[in-house]
Amino acid sequence: MPKSKYNEKGAHSNNAKGAAAPLSLAKQNDHAFSGHGKGGDFHTDNYTFTFSSDLSTVQSMSEVENTRSKAIDLTTSTFKTTVGINDKNVQAVLSVEQTNSDSNVVSTRIYSDKDGDEQYVKNFDIQVAKVADARLFQQKFTVNADGTVTADTTGLNNHHGDALAQTAVLTKTALDNVAYITQTQAVGTAGDYRFDVFRDDNNDGVWTEIAHGQTSAVNIDATTGAINLVGLQSYLANASAILG
Structure with a gap:
């Protein structure tokens, strides 16, 4: 069985010039990290969400880096919210699970806000291959x-x-x-x-x-x-x- 490696941002690559690029489990976007190499930093950026009145639906999402806020396109995302009592003793969305899927990969990320400051931090991220490919590591x-x-x-x-x-x-x-x-x-x-x-x-x-x-x-x-x-x-x- 052949051996290869991913060619993700932050990963090492020994591919010869002109060789087929390895299959990447991570679909690079504005709010994903590379699972290999040095990995991502969950503690650099925050995320904000707006929800429906019953807290079950995500209506918008933004990434906050330093003082800049950037809206994230949710067209290809599905969401699941977990509602509970936060540290301010208020019923709110404690975590948001975001899932994106294409023909090769399912990516899932979880963002949490237990303290109730409405600034969500990414604390879990997984990419799972959906199809067999000789280029998988x-x-x-x-x-x-x-x-x-x-x-x-x-x-x-x-x-x-x-x-x-x-x-x-x-x-x-x-x-x-x-x-x-x-x-x-x-x-x-x-x-x-x-x-x-x-x-x-x-x-x-x-x-x-x-x-x-x-x-x-x-x-x-x-x-x-x-x-x-x-x-x-x-x-x-x-x-x-x-x-x-």
């Missing part, structure tokens, strides 16, 4: 007798670089009789994590990356520092047609 792993996982660093092909191979938390997990390996790495100083999800459906020892993302401790196991796949299960269903 692949990685060899070894599952040891004690259940621990090690990565074949020669197979990384500078996808993350040696730093990730040395510091990432690698975990094998089974969900509904499907085996996954996850790589989770703390990034920056604000408590963010970058994660990658792999499957090896044909048991040939080569695992295909079906999803990646970044989180501000959402769905992170506080004890192990690994991404909690149970919290990702509904998103990973979008990759059910892929032979990993």
Whole structure:
């Protein structure tokens, strides 16, 4: 099975001139981050929303960078709001889940405002591949007798670089009789994590990356520092047609 890497903003690329560009899980837009490379910073920009009177519908969305506000086109987005009591003891939208989908990728982002200042911060982002493609990144792993996982660093092909191979938390997990390996790495100083999800459906020892993302401790196991796949299960269903 061939190995390749994504060519996203912030990622390393070793593609030869004229070679086909790797399939990117992340559709670049004004409010997405690259799941690879250095990753994005959840704590730089804020987002504002207007909602319907019953708080169930997003009517508009803007990205606020420093003092500048930029409206975001919602034509291709679907939203789900979570309503509750915020820190000001007011019923309000506590979080907004935004989903975009094209023929290759489903991208989901979650924005939260628990303190009630109406400034939402992105604290979860995941991109899931919908279709099989030879250009999806692949990685060899070894599952040891004690259940621990090690990565074949020669197979990384500078996808993350040696730093990730040395510091990432690698975990094998089974969900509904499907085996996954996850790589989770703390990034920056604000408590963010970058994660990658792999499957090896044909048991040939080569695992295909079906999803990646970044989180501000959402769905992170506080004890192990690994991404909690149970919290990702509904998103990973979008990759059910892929032979990993």
